[in-house]
Amino acid sequence: MASALGALNAAHASPTARANAAPNSRxxxxxxxxxxxxxxxxxxxxxxxxxAIARARSNELAAAANRPVSRDVVTRVDSLLGLPPTPYP
Known part of the structure; x- marks a missing residue:
């Protein structure tokens, strides 16, 4: 899964790191x-x-990704961020 996430492995960052990160960093x-x-x-x-969920995924998540964003990738990133499971079209 780590290779599928690519740049989205940045979701492993702690909440503190996410809160203090430069806006244009991963x-x-x-x-x-x-x-x-x-x-x-x-x-x-x-x-x-x-x-709104679809917009967040197609805008913010896709902008952070360096690979295609699949259902499995979305599920893993959301899990790492502590977000509840949501439907993926």
Whole structure:
């Protein structure tokens, strides 16, 4: 899985490292994805929530990746960040 994650291995960084990372660093990009997902998950409307989750994955997560983002990669990154499982289209 580590090779599939590629640059997204930055999700292993501690919460403190993510909070203090430079925005354009890989860890900073992962932190941006994490914030976008937390915000998306707080949306009550299920359709709007799914759209926000998809947007976070296609924008922030894809920007941090140096390889294609698959269902398994999303599941692993979300797990490393302590995010709950969510559907992946």
């Amino acid at each position: 860890v900073g990009q992962i932190a941006s994805y994490e914030r976008a997902m937390v915000q998306a998950l707080s949306i009550q409307d299920p359709i709007a929530r799914d759209v």
